[in-house]
Amino acid sequence: MSKKIIFLLVLTITFFSCKQNNEITSQEYFNIVNQELTGDLAYETTAFIEKYWRVVGNTGFNKSVYRIAEQLEKDGYVLEENATKNDVLTYRIETRPLERPTWESVDATVTINGEEQPLLSHDTNRNMIALNSYSTDEEGDTAEVVYIEDIKKLAETDVKGKIVFAETHPGRIFKTAVTDGGAIGIITYNNPSYLQPEKNTTSIQFRSIPLDSVSKAWGIVMSFEAKERLKSSLSKGKTTLNVKVETKIYPSEELTIVADIKGSENPSERLVFSAHIQEPGANDNASGVGATLEMASVAAKLFKDGRFKPKRTLTFLWGDEIVSTRRYVQEDSIRVKGIKWGISLDMVGEDTEKTGGTFLIEKMPDPSAIWTRGNDKHTEWGGRPLKVEDMTPHYLNDFVIKKFKEQGRRANWEVNTNPYEGGSDHVPFLRGNIPGVLFWHFTDQFYHTDNDRIDKMSKTTLKNVATGALVSAIELVSSDENTAKQVLQSIQQAAINRLEEEQKQSQIAIENGEGLETQIEIIKTWKDWYVRAASTTNDMVKDTNLIKADIEATQKAISAKAKRVLEALETI
Structure with missing residues (x-):
């Protein structure tokens, strides 16, 4: 064997030995994940799930859970009850009885008497039935429509045996109109302006009414086009509607599915990805489910190939929005102590040329949620102004922003941020004093509407979001004092x-x-x-003395910069 061959062999052995010792760099992980994570599985999963109108416990929700389980099995995850202590890849399906029955829509039509063309049809507007509506009989309900222009006057209007029409959320008038007033049902319209209803005239944003087992009434929600047709009919005189509704309301159970890649050194410490299954749309939130599943799939492959050996556990959770994540955080007092990071994926697959949105990282509460100015902007979703005592200093914000900006540069993909607003699965993490961020898109002109379908999705976006998220997770669950020192440098520059x-x-x-x-x-x-955020890097190391000097140096540099800024302002 020649000396050259021996040298190359030694070099190769040394290289792979380094990789075995978790010395793969951030750039190498980006290269690896970008190669392995194509977006195909995320897109295929999204396409399967978005076919169903998903409420916890109903057919579509449960089929989604078992679809996830099927893929996890293919990827080598072992059902916990069958796993041995040597199995690193495991999953479980948690089942709990639902306190209330589940619900699903089947079919519906609304017709203005005397007209052949239906006002609304479930075939083309699957959000037209308000959640918790009961079925009519086969012939449907036929009654006069009463338009309530000023809902303050609803209580004094005789609506018994009639259909109440108002331009408001159906839940706002249900009790007054149905429970108290004796109306047989309600029909409403209230699409917000950011949905561009005069452009997207057929969109219906899904709504709900109280589950009323006594009146067993229904609610119909209208598109802009249907609302204008109904108002036109009413302007000509008395209008009667025939409303046919078919739904299913039945006892069921709540399913939550959790998969783990167990850490080799600190398995009780973990990063948790959470993606909720319920809601009827493609982007919201079949996309989050699909992206998280492909991340779990690729992470498993990298583990089996020996290219990913996490020190801490990487967890993937799918369930009911906020409810499942809150339970995961609250139900086990020992487990919660080890949850170091929580990340929510919600609306992460948009074709932004169609939806009009942009990809966003919603930050943990930082001062931009108190003083929102400059490049910081709230979305149309909005957020209440926070106070200084609401702040949660941590390196996670700038860490994930940096990773996603890197993916953005690689893929020519736009990445933005917004101040904390809440409303998704990152909230339970934060309320449990766990660092948490949200990956999402907004504004979306099809948000919560029945036009949020697979044609508004982008496989490329799914790939980019999942890649940025997985690379971030790999580095965090594998982090040590070297990672902490790099993060401190980033914090100093960001500050x-x-x-x-x-x-x-x-x-x-x-x-x-x-x-x-x-x-x-x-x-x-x-x-x-930022001074306090620097100190949180202690959670990456076993011995805080290893980075004590680095933390102090970072804090000193930040304080010195702030002092110079304050001196400059005082001279104005």
């Missing part, structure tokens, strides 16, 4: 960039007559946030 931007915004504010005192408070709050 300096933020303080410089806030200095510009404060200068503008002062020039516009705002007080210096408020600007000083803003700068100090950002400084304190």
Whole structure:
């Protein structure tokens, strides 16, 4: 054997030995995951799930759970009850009885008497039946429509035996109209402006009414087009509708599916991905389910290939929005102590040229949720202004932003952020004092409507989101003092960039007559946030002394920058 061959053999052995010791770099993980994660499984899963109108416990929800389980089995995950102590890839399906019956829509039509063309048909508007509606008899309900222009006058209007029409959320008038007033049903319209209803005239945003087993009434929700037709008919005189509704309401059980890749060193410590199954749309949230499943699939492959050996456990959770995640956080007092990071995937597969949205990372509460200015902007979803005591300083915000920006550069893909707003599976993590962020898209002109279908999806977007998320997770569950030191460098740079931007915004504010005192408070709050965020890198190491000096140096540099900014503002 020649010396050259021996040298190459030794080099190869050394290279793979390094990889075995978790020395794969961030850039290498990006290369590996971008090659292995295609978006195909995420898209196929989304296409399967979005066919169903999903409520926890109903047919579509449960079929989605078992579809996930089937794929996990293919990927080598072992059902926990059959697993041995040596099995690293495991999963379980948790079952719980539902306190209330589940619901699913089957069919419906609404026809203006005297007209052949239905006002609405379930075939083309599957959101037209308000959640919790009961069925009519086979012939349907036929009654006069009463238009309530001012809902404050509903209580004093005789609606018994009639159909109440109002431009509001159906849940807002159900009790007054049906329970108290004796109406046989309600028909409503209230699409928000961001759905561009005059453009997307057939869209119906799904709504719900109370489950009323006494009246067994129904609610119909209209598109802009249907609302205009009904109002036109009413303008010509008395209007009668025939409403046929078929739904199923029955006892069921709640399913939650959880998969784990057990950590080799600290298995009780974990990162949890959460994606909710319920809701009827493709982007919301079949996309989150599909992306998370492909991440679990690729992570399993990398583990079996020896290219991913997590020190901590990587967990994937699918279930009922907020409910399942909250239970995972709250029900086990020992487990919750080890949840180090929580990430929610909700609406992550959009073809933004069609939906009009943009990919967003919703940050943990930071000062941009108190003072939203400059490039920070809330979405149309909106968020209540927070207080300083609501802040949750942590490196997770800037860590995932950096990873996703890297994927954005690689794929020519736009990545943005928004201040904390809440409303998805990241909330239970944060309320459990666990660092948590949300990956999502907004604004979406088809949000919660029956036009949120597979044609609004992008396999490329699914790939990009899942890649950024999985690379972030791999690095976090494999993190050590070297990772912590790199993160501290990123925090320092992010803090300096933020303080410089806030200095510009404060200068503008002062020039516009705002007080210096408020600007000083803003700068100090950002400084304190980043100083405290630097200290959270301790959770990556067993011995905090390994990074103590690095943390102190980072904090000192941030404080020094803040001091210079404050001195500059005081001279204005």
